[in-house]
Amino acid sequence: MATATSTTTTTNLGILISGRGSNMEAILAAVKAGRIPSARPRIVISNKADAAGLKTAERYGVPTKVVLPEGAKGWDYDKKLVAALEGAGVTPQDGLVCLAGFMRIISPEFVRHFKLRVLNIHPALLPSFPGLHAQRQAVEYGVKVSGCTVHFVDEGVDSGPVILQRTVPVEDNDTEETLAARILEQEHKAYPEAVRLFSEGRLRVEGRKVFIRSSS
Ligand code: GAR
Numbered sequence: 086m087a088t089a090t091s092t093t094t095t096t097n098l099g100i101l102i103s104g105r106g107s108n109m110e111a112i113l114a115a116v117k118a119g120r121i122p123s124a125r126p127r128i129v130i131s132n133k134a135d136a137a138g139l140k141t142a143e144r145y146g147v148p149t150k151v152v153l154p155e156g157a158k159g160w161d162y163d164k165k166l167v168a169a170l171e172g173a174g175v176t177p178q179d180g181l182v183c184l185a186g187f188m189r190i191i192s193p194e195f196v197r198h199f200k201l202r203v204l205n206i207h208p209a210l211l212p213s214f215p216g217l218h219a220q221r222q223a224v225e226y227g228v229k230v231s232g233c234t235v236h237f238v239d240e241g242v243d244s245g246p247v248i249l250q251r252t253v254p255v256e257d258n259d260t261e262e263t264l265a266a267r268i269l270e271q272e273h274k275a276y277p278e279a280v281r282l283f284s285e286g287r288l289r290v291e292g293r294k295v296f297i298r299s300s301s
Pocket of ligand 1: 106
């Protein structure tokens with residue numbers, strides 16, 4: 086059965102981070118520059134108190150919140166995320182949750198709560214190299230091309246329907262770090278673009294496939 090994503094006029098964004106937050110910043114900068122007119126950043130949430138991205142979000146004037154696990158796992162932790170998101174206006178009706186270097190696995194309950202309203206960016210061309218250290222996996226495997234993937238989050242790990250991918254060459258002398266830097270430049274283009282497409286109601290999901298409606 087076909088499922089259409091947001092067609093409301095405003096999409097309320099909640100961005101989840103754990104560290105640097107450069108993808109978060111790419112999204113916030115795109116909104117600020119007027120490149121995603123139908124999205125409103127409502128909150129940035131970190132599971133770590135010292136995440137550098139929190140200060141960046143403050144510079145953009147976006148409310149921030151630290152939600153520490155304090156031993157809570159799975160849905161027990163994710164319920165706290167839902168409360169923080171919904172308290173900021175990011176709801177299953179008009180919200181979009183962007184995982185941006187959020188280094189926790191989201192529970193199936195969270196995914197079902199925000200059905201087809203959770204996006205993730207991964208630094209590899211999925212389904213290759215899921216999980217941790219994707220760029221190191223690519224260098225060690227010896228692939229000639231890698232890149233990044235923005236996808237809907239489903240109940241698996243890095244396994245949801247693919248929205249956009251951007252490629253980069255892998256050079257003979259690449260290290261994990263040099264490849265990561267090359268991929269990151271593309272991440273910063275792909276993620277804001279995917280958020281824009283979602284917020285304009287232009288993504289249609291059928292099974293594993295995401296179809297992008299043209300803007301005409
Ligand atoms: C990014 O490269 C992102 O793709 C990756 O973490 C980095 C976060 O950087 N995410 C994953 O590996 C998720 N499996 P950022 O905090 O500067 O956006």
